[in-house]
Amino acid sequence: MVKGLYTAHSAMINEQHRMDTLTNNLANVATTGYKKEGATSQTFADALAVKLQDSSEWYLSRRMGNMQPGVKIGENYTDWSEGGFRGTENTFDLALSDSGFFEIEFTDKAGNTSVKYTRDGSFTLTLEGTLVTKDGDYVLDTNGNHITIDPIQPTTIDRQGNITQGDNGQILATIAVTDFERNPEGTDYYYLEKYGENMWQTIDGATEIPSNAQIYSGYLEQSNVETVQEMVNMIAINRQYEINQKIVTTMDDSLDKAVNDLGRL
DSSP, rough: HHHHHHHHHHHHHHHHHHHHHHHHHHHTTTTTTTEEEEEEEEOOEEEEEESOOOOOOOOOOEEEEEEEOOOEEEEEEEOOOOOOOOEEOOTTBBEESOEEEEEEEEEESSEEEEEEEEEEOOOOOOOBBBBEEETEEBBBBTTTTTOBBSSSSSSOTTTTTTEEEETTTTEEEEBOEEEEEOTSSSSSSTEEEEEEEEEEOEEETEEEOOOOEEEEEEEEEEEOOOHHHHHHHHHHHHHHHHHHHHHHHHHHHHHHHHHHHHOOO
């Protein structure tokens, strides 16, 4: 009976974790380039239960059988499928047509700089003509440098990320787009970890590879979160949580009767 309480409790904890992941997806449904996350569940390994300190067995441990004490929270994963494009008619709004990331020089609150990666291409020009993110971090070119152009001149960005101004078509800079090796199934990046709301950073083992993505100027990649599907999942999670909650209540009532009523018989 106590095992039943533990099983229901672990299920409720797992459903709460799934709900937290789902609500975070819904909160970012309008975040440019956001990739939704999912949560997995795992069963606990079979545990051999033994009976201890039993005088009828000469105080030796005796097997009682195998038990499955509930569910274990698994790992979160990222859905890397591409979101749809939304037209903005802004030259510096950029979207990637395939796998890959823009390179960003990120500066933290302590003043430390590092390269982060994002699919959020909502960029803008400063008054000095430097291409930055909406948070003011620098967008990098293929040489790892800041991109600075004339903020007054008309600008064109082609599918290869080449930035040109004027009538002579001179390339002033090329926006860096990089990709990384995935797992053997090609479904996930093992050596990228999420940083903040919409950026990623590499960990030991990350291997850069060329990206096949084309850059679409005047477009932004939308979140790949499907609101209706997430709402359906939310209802299912809520129902499963309530079921386990009823199991806990039933177990509690049964224990109460066992302790307070059976002794009177």
